Amino acid sequence: MPENKKQGRCAPLSVSQNFLTSAVTINNILKQTTIGKDDHVLEIGPGKGHITRALLRRSGRVTAVELDGGLARALRDKFAGETNLRLVHLDFLKYRLPDEGGYKVFASIPFNRTTAILRKLTECRNPPEEMWLVVEEGAAKRFLGRPAENLRSLLLKPYFDMDIAYYLPGTVFHPKPKVDAVLLHLKKKQMPDISGGDRQAYRQFIEAGLSGGGQNLRRLFTPKQLTHILKSYGCPTQFTPAQLLYVQWLCLFRCRRDTIQR
Numbered sequence: 001m002p003e004n005k006k007q008g009r010c011a012p013l014s015v016s017q018n019f020l021t022s023a024v025t026i027n028n029i030l031k032q033t034t035i036g037k038d039d040h041v042l043e044i045g046p047g048k049g050h051i052t053r054a055l056l057r058r059s060g061r062v063t064a065v066e067l068d069g070g071l072a073r074a075l076r077d078k079f080a081g082e083t084n085l086r087l088v089h090l091d092f093l094k095y096r097l098p099d100e101g102g103y104k105v106f107a108s109i110p111f112n113r114t115t116a117i118l119r120k121l122t123e124c125r126n127p128p129e130e131m132w133l134v135v136e137e138g139a140a141k142r143f144l145g146r147p148a149e150n151l152r153s154l155l156l157k158p159y160f161d162m163d164i165a166y167y168l169p170g171t172v173f174h175p176k177p178k179v180d181a182v183l184l185h186l187k188k189k190q191m192p193d194i195s196g197g198d199r200q201a202y203r204q205f206i207e208a209g210l211s212g213g214g215q216n217l218r219r220l221f222t223p224k225q226l227t228h229i230l231k232s233y234g235c236p237t238q239f240t241p242a243q244l245l246y247v248q249w250l251c252l253f254r255c256r257r258d259t260i261q262r
């Protein structure tokens, strides 16, 4: 089922309208970033424009994509004459990201669209150099592979360094959401751990390896190979996929790829 759909319908916009209005909080979280006057920043879901205003002060130019018609109209009025701002009234999932050139993303995004938004940003042809996304704390931990690696964390880690840059209690939002939020930071790796040519094979390896409780992973290697690899890379000999760390998955993938190529 598509991430944003429940019983075939998109979740209503109203379920994710938690606005960050405090200028102090917004400035505190912006201080965690590298955003400066040379940067083009993409904001997803500007809402009432509190973050947009702070981004305009700090960056070179801002593109803000808002789905809600009423908010988009109010933003046009609020920022009339602002030449460094491009406002787009559109579903971000349908927005065409820049094909080339560097850009950064800073956004307090709708929690119910987190995975779809992150996939769009990280799986496109020209991902942002850096992203700071206000997301639900639980979701951020899953992307970081805490407490255990999972499909999403393992597909992100070859290409992005990730960390939690700031913790935001629910009380800083209006209305207060049911969960706490964090500022998730992703930085594109200059040298990805997986080359473009291996991307598809890596994805298939991870998908196969995570299913079947470790049996599928074992079937990809001879028992001798597996014993050797597990020992060399410090993996437990009786493992479940959830016990393996990202670096161990990476080593297993490389061994498998080299065996096939030999």
Ligand SMILES: C[S@@+](CC[C@H](N)C(=O)[O-])C[C@H]1O[C@@H](n2cnc3c(N)ncnc32)[C@H](O)[C@@H]1O
Pocket: 013, 016, 017, 018, 019, 020, 021, 044, 045, 046, 047, 048, 049, 050, 051, 065, 066, 067, 068, 071, 090, 091, 092, 093, 107, 108, 109, 110, 111, 113
């Ligand atoms: C959690 S609110 C945050 C608003 C604002 N950034 C703030 O922090 O005050 C999410 C915003 O994203 C907008 N939004 C929801 N889904 C969207 C989508 N698919 N594309 C663009 N904007 C979306 C909502 O209308 C809302 O303005």
